[in-house]
Amino acid sequence: xxxxGNTALKTYNVIIEEPAQRDLIGIFDYIAxxxxxxxxxxxxxxxxxKSIESLSCMPKRFAIYDNDFCQLHGIRRMNVGNYxxxxxxxxxxxxxxxxxxxxxxxxxxxELTLEV
Numbered sequence: 001x002x003x004x005g006n007t008a009l010k011t012y013n014v015i016i017e018e019p020a021q022r023d024l025i026g027i028f029d030y031i032a033x034x035x036x037x038x039x040x041x042x043x044x045x046x047x048x049x050k051s052i053e054s055l056s057c058m059p060k061r062f063a064i065y066d067n068d069f070c071q072l073h074g075i076r077r078m079n080v081g082n083y084x085x086x087x088x089x090x091x092x093x094x095x096x097x098x099x100x101x102x103x104x105x106x107x108x109x110x111e112l113t114l115e116v
Contacts, residue, residue: 012089014056016096019113020085023099024048027083044081048099051080055087055094069111086110 016024024045031041055078064070065077065086075097078085082102088095097114100106 009057010092012056012059012092012094014052014094014096016052020096020098027099027101044083048080048083048085051078052085052096055096059087059089059094065110067107067110069107069114073114075110075114086114 027048028041028045031044032038035041059076062076062078065075069075070077070086073088075086075088078087079102084100084102084106086097086100088097098110100109
């Protein structure tokens with residue numbers, strides 16, 4: 001089969017919402033200042049940001065998170081190391097809603113903090 005022709009992938013605009021920006025700053029601050037590992041903090045935040053940027057192509061590759069609230073609002077989860085990036089897709093826009101440490105009670109945090 002010949003795959004020549006229009007093979008361009010649909011691209012999405014990725015927006016990191018204010019709460020997710022605060023999450024990334026908090027993650028950096030905790031690792032850099034509380035754990036006194038600034039280089040580790042910098043590498044981790046860069047890795048998370050790079051993964052977030054990758055959502056501009058095929059953002060539906062990650063499943064909708066398996067809880068009632070996320071199912072209702074179409075919120076997806078992408079894991080990056082020990083962290084989870086929660087986002088939703090509307091039209092051609094991927095909105096990054098929050099970034100949480102995997103060891104936290106994500107279900108409770110999502111329902112209390114997300115505005116969708």
